[in-house]
Amino acid sequence: MVESRPDSPSTSDTAAGRLADLQLTARTAAGRQFVELAERHAEDFAARAEQHDVEGSFPFQNFKEMAQSSFLAGTVGAEYGGLGVDSLYDVMVGLSRLARGDASTAIAANMHVAGASVAGQFMRRSLAEGDEHTAAMLSALLGQVGSGAVVMCFPTTERGTDLTAPQMEATPADGGYVLNGRKIFGTISPAAQLFFPSVRIPKDGGGYLTGTAMVPGDAPGLVVEDNWDSLGMRASGSNDITFTDVRVPASHVFAVKDNYAKVGQGFATFALTANIPLIATFLGVAECATAHAAEAAGKRKGPRKRRLADRIPIQQLMAEIEIDLATCRAMLARVGQLADEFLARYETGDPLSAESNALMKETQCMKYVVNRKSIEVVDRAMIICGGGSYMSRHPLARLYRDVRAGPFMQPFAPYEALEYIGKVSLGLDPALDR
Template sequence: MSTFDPTVFLPDDLLERIRSRAAQVDRDNVFPDQDLAELMDAGYLKILVPAELGGAGLTLAQTSVLQQRLATAAPATALALNMHLVWTGVAKVAGDRGIDSMRFVQEGAAAGEVFAFGVSEAGNDLVLFGSDTAAVPQPDGSYAFTGTKIFTSLAPVWTQLGLHGLDTTGDDGPTLVYAFVPRTDAVVTRDDWDTLGMRGTQSRTTELHGAAAPADRVVRRLDPGPSPDPFVFGIFSVFELLLASVYTGVARRALDVAVDVARTRRSKKSGKNYAQDPDIRWRVAEMALAYDALLPQLASLTRDVDERVEHGPLWFAKLSGVKHRAAMTAKQVVDEAMLVAGGSSYFTRSELSRLYRDVLAGLFHPSDPESAHSTVAAAWLGPLED
């Protein structure tokens, strides 16, 4: 088996150009348009699209490695593109399992479409399993969506928004409807992304005012609530694993910066650089130990999705767990890196200062710490009794 070379898809020179822009993107609170343009030219947005449809035909495991690499240069760029890659990844997972309803996503990505993820809603802790957005069926089989989505990454540039809503018009009870709407006048994007970190994602609030999803862009209708449906599994698995990949990349960059600083800072007291200081060496070792533990689990679980390995009722616990672990570990590693670097890391001009702010976003993505623990407890102990 040939070894996967991530530099084919993310060459060193491209990565360095992206890294050189990251601080300015954060400072100006703008979308990284140049990053997107260069990555599109490099074919990055179609890495998960099958080769026969014009893509690179990569696996989820290979894409995880690339997202880790991209996040070492610009976490916000990596996180923003995650949302496009989630939909192309779901199309791959669904296609691998015999569901062909999302082939248009693969064809669209190959043709230059940018897909965004419109599921999060304020106060909706059901996430995938419920929605406050109204999905109203139309006579031609299309749906009109009205509601508000939050944290819509890629807000300035997306061309297709994958979303869900609740159809309450049926006689058999409410139905969750998953579909894709194009950007039209029925979609209003608020300019409200003024956040602590991950500023380049421009994950703005999206208002839907009867936004129409054509009949051939309605991809799934499901009963509300937890579901073993392969489409739901596709969303959950790709979303969690690629999020974990981004935060693993943040951890790696913080570790690399800490090592560089330790080798260049010099102690007035000993005259030696800090790489010779026992306390600093212990901190760097702690960082490396924590980071190294993420890599084999990410590799194993992404490979299991690719190869359709069955974990049964433990799947959702494993996926929630790896995302939670990656986010918390990355925060721990960045904390330690700032202590290694000393007071200079507290200035906003420091890359570690930006990584410190960026890594905090990991606490809020699904599955958040409470949800992850609840999912794992239910997998091992069973559901709570009424």
């Protein structure tokens, strides 16, 4: 094989340029501002990521800086002090960029950013339905988020159930409700001042309604357990949160639906808005790993001082990485566009179940592929970088542990996704067989 000329550009010289040429880009002016902030923050956060990973500590400084830059208010309207990003596609791109610097920070920030978007959507729906009280409450909330005064946590996960069927109960009492239950994976909880747990509400005559409660972080009976100790995403602050006889006024339990254990309709807006950017963070992890692999391939090794990049097996591994990245980007872009169109059509009302299920099917197809391909990209990057990447302080060791979190995130786990996709494709009721 002919050796490269000494003055030829190395792989490491061109890695950043290749990412910039091929990466997903925002489509709106507000979205481009959001992505630029994400890139700026990612550069700073990358320098702290290792320490937080080793310590399992929460990156409070990262969230202070994102609040100051208005990144955390990205999806809040400009009239409330936010950036006014109204494209889920652009939010998805921004969160993927942030994940290149620190995936833990990205998934935690997504919970808040997506929650603010859902709050805006629900406020507009409340106005359309004439529910001025709920609209005013949410308007005040958006003002707090826009000013950077509030960080929100949306604990929806519980052991032994799924997102559509919460077991945490809101029991009517004294004109309000009493909350009891335990949530797990309460991502961003160390930094939050407001919590929005999903709850079930007993119906007269049996059965339950589902809804969301708004609970201040200092409410008596609410405890963030500080017990997050995980293989990866160690700095996401995804603690358990317990609610013991927590009292909330009736006005702070909203979005109440008689759609217990159903995936479609009202659930679709929340699931799409929170889930699509979350899935995109794993593309960001894969892109970061690719940059590390390209840099390693550009270095000269061995007695002949040849570059790894000049070896055919390394070229083949990089080709497989590029194919997987192209696949992930294409699927994310398609679903992001479909989601924007869907949310625009149903800004003030619920869609038909069939349409919700069809789009959720496409989202689950995308999630299944992006989660798997991102893991494979990081794995190949480690092979290219060699044994050093197996050491705990190597950036790829952290990226590999972080990227493994994707398939566990709901909705759905891989085996559930396959069931859901198959049922929708066959025209069956997509309720999962639990």
